[in-house]
Structure formats: structure tokens, C-alpha cells
Amino acid sequence: MFYRESGDFKKTYKLDSQTFPIKFDRWRYYFVMLVAFIVVPMFLTDYSANAVMIPFLVWAIAALGLNILVGYCGQLSLGTGGFMAVGAYSTYKLMTSFPGMDMISVIMLSGLVTAVVGAFFGLPSLRIKGFYLAVVTLAAQFFLVWLLNKVPWFYNYSASGQISAPQRELFGIVVTGPHATPVAAYLFCLIFAVGLAWIARNLTRGRMGRSWMAIRDMDIAAEIIGVNPLMAKLSAFAVSSFFIGVSGALLFSVYLGAAEVTEAFSINVSFAVLFMVIIGGLGSIFGSFIGAAFMVLMPVLLKNILVGGLGWPTDLAAHFELIIVGGLILVFLIVEPHGLAQMARVLKEKLRLWPFPH
Amino acid sequence: MTEPLQKMEAASKLLELKNIDLSFGGVKAISNISFDVMEGEVRAIIGPNGAGKSSMLNVINGFYHPQQGEIWFDGKQRHSMKPYQIAYQGIARTFQNIALFKGMSVLDNIMTGRFTHMHKNMLWQALWKGPAEQEEIVNREFVEGIIDFLEIQAIRKTPVGRLPYGLQKRVELGRALAAQPKMLLLDEPMAGMNVEEKEDMCRFILDVNDTFGTTIVLIEHDMGVVMDIADRVVVLDYGRKIGDGTPDVVRNDQTVIDAYLGVSH
Ligand SMILES: Nc1ncnc2c1ncn2[C@@H]1O[C@H](COP(=O)(O)OP(=O)(O)OP(=O)(O)O)[C@@H](O)[C@H]1O
Ligand SMILES: [Mg+2]
Numbered sequence: 001m002f003y004r005e006s007g008d009f010k011k012t013y014k015l016d017s018q019t020f021p022i023k024f025d026r027w028r029y030y031f032v033m034l035v036a037f038i039v040v041p042m043f044l045t046d047y048s049a050n051a052v053m054i055p056f057l058v059w060a061i062a063a064l065g066l067n068i069l070v071g072y073c074g075q076l077s078l079g080t081g082g083f084m085a086v087g088a089y090s091t092y093k094l095m096t097s098f099p100g101m102d103m104i105s106v107i108m109l110s111g112l113v114t115a116v117v118g119a120f121f122g123l124p125s126l127r128i129k130g131f132y133l134a135v136v137t138l139a140a141q142f143f144l145v146w147l148l149n150k151v152p153w154f155y156n157y158s159a160s161g162q163i164s165a166p167q168r169e170l171f172g173i174v175v176t177g178p179h180a181t182p183v184a185a186y187l188f189c190l191i192f193a194v195g196l197a198w199i200a201r202n203l204t205r206g207r208m209g210r211s212w213m214a215i216r217d218m219d220i221a222a223e224i225i226g227v228n229p230l231m232a233k234l235s236a237f238a239v240s241s242f243f244i245g246v247s248g249a250l251l252f253s254v255y256l257g258a259a260e261v262t263e264a265f266s267i268n269v270s271f272a273v274l275f276m277v278i279i280g281g282l283g284s285i286f287g288s289f290i291g292a293a294f295m296v297l298m299p300v301l302l303k304n305i306l307v308g309g310l311g312w313p314t315d316l317a318a319h320f321e322l323i324i325v326g327g328l329i330l331v332f333l334i335v336e337p338h339g340l341a342q343m344a345r346v347l348k349e350k351l352r353l354w355p356f357p358h
Numbered sequence: 359m360t361e362p363l364q365k366m367e368a369a370s371k372l373l374e375l376k377n378i379d380l381s382f383g384g385v386k387a388i389s390n391i392s393f394d395v396m397e398g399e400v401r402a403i404i405g406p407n408g409a410g411k412s413s414m415l416n417v418i419n420g421f422y423h424p425q426q427g428e429i430w431f432d433g434k435q436r437h438s439m440k441p442y443q444i445a446y447q448g449i450a451r452t453f454q455n456i457a458l459f460k461g462m463s464v465l466d467n468i469m470t471g472r473f474t475h476m477h478k479n480m481l482w483q484a485l486w487k488g489p490a491e492q493e494e495i496v497n498r499e500f501v502e503g504i505i506d507f508l509e510i511q512a513i514r515k516t517p518v519g520r521l522p523y524g525l526q527k528r529v530e531l532g533r534a535l536a537a538q539p540k541m542l543l544l545d546e547p548m549a550g551m552n553v554e555e556k557e558d559m560c561r562f563i564l565d566v567n568d569t570f571g572t573t574i575v576l577i578e579h580d581m582g583v584v585m586d587i588a589d590r591v592v593v594l595d596y597g598r599k600i601g602d603g604t605p606d607v608v609r610n611d612q613t614v615i616d617a618y619l620g621v622s623h
Contacts, residue, residue, distance in 0.1 A: 199484045202483060202484050202485065202486035202490070203480070203483055203484055205486075206483045206486070206490055206494060207472075207473065207476045207478070207483060207490075207493075207494075208480060208483050210462075210466060210469060210470045210473070211470070211473065213459060213461060213462055213466070213470075214459050214462075214470050214473075216459075216461065217458075217459035217460050217461050217462065218457050218458070218459055218460070220421075220453075220457060221453070221457035221458070221459065222459075222470075223440070223441040223442045223445070224419060224441050224442075224444075224445055224450065224451055225445055225450070225470050225471055225473050225474070225533065225537060226442050226445035226446055226473045226474040226537070227442055227470075227473060228440070228442045229442070235480065283461065
């Protein structure tokens with residue numbers, strides 16, 4: 001009854017362009033923030049932080065980044081794993097070269113480095129599209145992983161070839177290294193996830209976002225209204241890679257603690273993030289979060305049900321998981337290319353005008 | 359019928375094309391065409407299918423680069439420019455086959471037309487609050503004015519893909535108008551419309567021309583429409599110019615009648 005637009009008219013354009021135009025949505029947003037920042041930390045355990053909450057936030061940031069590129073600007077990329085690796089290794093080099101630098105700056109700078117690398121690999125997008133661009137970004141994926149593995153300077157000549165995150169504090173609270181509490185690690189990631197989601201929302205609703213969508217929908221028409229295709233595509237690659245770099249930095253420094261590039265940032269990562277974006281919803285910020293939640297939660301749930309509940313062997317359950325993901329990708333691509341977010345929107349539209357549908 | 363002439367005397371040349379040659383491989387789309395467009399006039403380009411009309415617009419807005427010839431716009435000779443740079447010079451257009459942004463709403467489509475008028479950089483946009491939001495509101499108000507003008511208030515939030523053909527053409531005109539162009543290029547704005555829709559579209563075009571003084575170059579097959587709204591007409595046939603003048607002059611020109619009017623009507 002209370003979820004309605006009736007009687008909730010916008011009197012100014014400012015109000016009309018709000019992120020959450022309906023009062024109920026706005027309250028729900030405050031409620032989610034309250035839960036995320038206060039309630040969740042009160043109940044966070046080692047298991048729930050490491051198996052669910054922290055990976056959810058880290059992957060959501062990566063999905064946001066990829067969604068800007070694929071969903072908003074229409075440029076397909078399979079280089080996500082490689083770009084996350086750039087973020088992770090930048091963080092490692094910054095942490096070890098400048099031990100006094102605060103972690104917020106470290107992560108943001110890693111994002112910037114990744115943005116530059118991403119924009120560089122985005123250059124071919126001016127000339128090539130679709131499938132061929134995907135091949136170029138795939139090449140970037142393999143090249144970056146190869147480079148980070150091959151040049152020992154990147155991992156400070158460690159014998160194992162691994163990078164591991166030293167302990168760092170933020171405002172006196174340990175956020176990286178083995179002594180970081182789950183709550184601290186979670187909140188640290190949460191700040192980035194919320195901040196970046198807000199930035200993504202702002203960029204996509206304004207001039208820059210419209211230039212991305214214009215390029216995605218009809219590049220010829222975009223040009224005649226003044227959009228420089230190179231600038232639009234490169235800015236999408238840069239912003240997208242910034243997000244993905246931050247995600248890689250957090251994955252390494254806060255979540256994994258130690259990483260080896262061929263394992264942690266393989267092509268599988270690129271596909272996993274792409275699946276999050278497709279399942280969650282192309283061109284939707286909310287969708288990036290649901291997509292990440294889905295891909296993080298589903299294996300946990302399946303494992304609990306199939307292995308824990310029904311006593312299946314672990315490897316069989318793992319295969320079953322792949323089948324489910326593959327099947328869902330097919331279903332979404334065919335039935336609802338705009339993903340779970342669109343399904344939620346359709347449901348909302350119906351509720352929105354209820355009880356007066358016409 | 360003296361009115362168009364008066365208009366011409368008072369105004370200066372906004373666009374002048376001199377000896378334009380354009381070919382694709384062996385196909386000559388435009389051969390040695392010259393014509394001018396006066397500031398504030400409605401200039402029509404007519405001619406049978408494949409005459410080179412759309413190619414002419416593509417030359418004007420920079421999609422095609424002619425092999426020969428000069429283009430003068432707003433008093434300056436143009437040297438090879440990209441279409442997006444030409445947008446900044448004040449030329450907007452619509453397409454023969456509608457080229458709207460399918461994934462966006464009517465409002466967003468028309469807002470994209472404001473692109474050249476918005477300048478806040480990425481950092482302000484990322485923050486939103488403050489200058490970027492202010493700029494967005496100012497431009498949104500302008501766009502609402504266009505939405506009112508085109509009488510499409512009711513479909514403001516509708517994704518353009520869901521609209522019928524006639525309305526899509528109207529939205530595309532709105533997007534071009536949002537750029538506040540000096541010169542508006544319209545490629546068959548009334549093709550595929552019924553009589554009522556055509557009348558509306560004619561009214562919009564004339565209103566734009568009257569109210570904002572926008573110079574209009576339009577391609578149209580409907581001779582009735584052309585005779586009604588154009589100040590001067592260029593006639594093309596097989597890439598050559600075969601007639602140029604006021605609608606009355608063109609209508610009574612024997613070459614034009616033979617090549618075009620006589621054949622298709
Ligand atoms: N990009 C292109 N590549 C090759 N040939 C082209 C191209 N664009 C136009 N042409 C050729 O140039 C000639 C003129 O085409 P144009 O589209 O300008 O005609 P038009 O007068 O607009 O016709 P219509 O009334 O059918 O729209 C045609 O022979 C066409 O095949
Ligand atoms: Mg044509």
C-alpha cells in the first residue's frame with residue numbers, strides 16, 4: 001500500500017533527478033546503509049566475513065567497473081582479471097616502497113595506475129568493435145598476467161613469486177595483514193564500495209554517462225551531437241579500470257592477504273565478473289551488486305545444501321555449480337538481458353502504481 | 359512570394375559549397391555541385407532516389423570528405439573536420455533512418471543533444487552536488503522547453519524504442535533542436551508519416567525557423583510540402599545539380615520537370 005508514486009509528484013527538476021525518487025526507496029536506502037554500517041558489523045563472524053561479506057563487496061566493485069564499460073558504454077572486455085592484477089600489484093609495490101603511505105591513498109593510487117593501463121588497452125576500441133575488441137582485451141589479460149609473473153621487480157624478487165600484504169593501520173585500526181579483524185576489513189571494503197557506487201551513479205546520470213550510452217546505442221548519432229568517440233570510449237575504459245583496480249587492490253590486500261598472479265587473477269576471474277554483470281543486469285548499478293551477491297552466495301549455498309545437507313562429494317557439487325551458472329547465463333541472455341535488476345524493476349513498476357494500474 | 363526574396367537580401371551566406379566532388383570507388387555520388395545557404399532560410403534539397411541528397415548532408419556534417427571542392431561555413435573555410443567538431447560549430451541533424459539512442463528515454467535522448475553546451479569536468483560530475491548538478495538543472499529546463507514545444511510531455515520517460523515511428527522522428531528533431539544549432543539538417547523528416555503528422559512536423563519546422571531564426575536544410579520527397587515551406591530549392595539528379603531557385607522557378611523549369619517531376623509524378 002505504501003509503495004506508490006500516486007500523490008508523490010516532483011515539483012522541481014532537481015527532485016526529479018534524485019537517485020531514489022520515491023520516498024519509500026529513499027528510506028529503504030537509509031535503512032540499508034544503517035544495516036551495512038552498524039547491524040552487520042555487530043553480527044559479523046570470521047566465516048561470514050570471509051566467505052560472504054568481504055568477497056561480496058570486493059566483487060561488487062569489480063562488477064560496477066565492468067558494468068560501466070560493458071553495460072553503459074557497450075565495449076566488451078575480457079581483461080578484468082588482468083586489470084585487477086594491475087591494481088593488486090600496484091598496491092603491493094606502493095605498500096612496500098612507501099610504508100608510511102595511508103591505505104586509502106594506496107588503494108586510490110592503485111586504481112589510478114589501473115585506469116592508465118586500462119585506457120591504454122582501450123585505445124584499439126576506436127577502430128574495432130564487439131568480438132574483435134573482446135579478443136584484444138583477452139590479449140591484455142594474458143599479457144598482463146604474463147608480465148607480472150615474468151618480471152621479478154613486480155613481486156620484489158620473492159622466491160615464491162607471491163606477493164603478500166604487510167600489516168597496515170588506518171586511524172589506528174589494523175586493516176590489512178593477518179591481524180586485521182573481520183569487522184575492520186569489512187568496513188574498510190564497505191567504505192570503498194559505497195563511495196564508488198555513489199560515484200558510478202553520479203557519472204552515469206550526467207553528461208559523461210549519457211555520452212557513454214550514446215556511443216553504446218548508436219555511435220554515428222553520438223558523433224553528430226558532439227561526442228568524441230575516442231574520448232568517450234577511453235574515459236569509459238579509464239573509469240571502469242579504476243574501479244576494477246581498486247577491487248583488485250582490496251582483493252589482494254584485505255581479502256586474500258597474499259596472491260600469486262596466475263592463480264588469483266586468471267581468465268576465470270574475467271569471466272566470473274562478466275557473469276555477475278550479465279546476471280545482475282547490464283547498465284545497472286544496483287544490478288552489479290545483486291550480480292556479485294548472487295555469484296558469491298550461490299556456491300556457498302550450494303555447498304551447504306549439496307555437500308552439507310545431501311552428502312554429495314565436493315567435486316560433484318563444484319561441477320553442479322558450473323552447470324547452474326552456465327544455464328543461468330543462457331537463460332538471462334535469452335529471456336532477460338537486463339538481468340535480475342530488470343526483473344526487480346518490472347516488479348516495482350507493477351507495485352508502483354498499484355492499486356490503480358492505469 | 360516576395361517574402362523569401364526579402365529574407366535573402368537581408369541575410370548573409372551561412373554555408374557555401376563550391377565545386378564539390380564525391381565518389382565511392384567508381385560510383386560518383388556528387389559531381390561538381392555548388393550551392394549556398396543563406397542565414398535564416400529554409401533550403402530544400404530534392405531529387406529522385408540515389409540522386410546524392412543524403413550524401414550532400416553527410417558532406418556538410420563531416421561524415422563524408424569530398425575529393426574536390428571547398429566548404430565555407432559561417433565565413434570560414436573548413437578544412438577536414440570530424441563530425442563531433444562540426445557539432446561544436448553549430449550544425450545539428452536528423453537521419454533518414456531514425457538514429458535515436460534505443461536504450462534511453464525520450465528525456466535522456468534530448469538531453470544528449472545538450473552535450474556541446476555542458477562543460478563541467480569529470481571530477482565535478484563524479485561529485486554531482488554543486489556545479490554539475492546546477493548545470494544539469496539548467497540544461498534540463500531548456501530540454502523541458504523543447505519537450506513542451508514538440509508536445510511530447512506525456513512520453514518524457516518512455517524508452518524511445520517503444521514509440522511509434524512518427525513520434526520517434528519528433529524526438530529526433532528534439533535532440534537536434536536541443537543543441538541550439540545555427541544550422542539544422544533534416545533528412546526526410548516527414549517520410550512515412552500520415553497527413554496529420556506531416557502537418558505537425560511542417561508546423562514545428564516553420565516555428566523553429568521563425569522563432570529561433572535557425573537555418574534549415576531539408577531533404578523531402580513530398581513536393582507539396584517543399585513548395586509550402588522552402589524559401590529556395592536545389593534539385594539534384596544523378597549527383598548533378600539540375601536546378602536551383604525559389605519553388606516557383608524550380609517548378610516551372612523544363613529540365614527539372616523532365617528529370618524529376620515528370621518522371622515520378
Ligand atoms: N557510403 C557509401 N558507399 C558507397 N556508395 C554510397 C555511399 N553513400 C552513398 N552512396 C551512393 O551514392 C549515391 C547517392 O546516394 P544518396 O544516399 O546520397 O542518395 P539520396 O539522394 O539520398 O537517395 P534516397 O532518396 O534514396 O535517400 C547512390 O548511388 C549510393 O549508392
Ligand atoms: Mg537519402
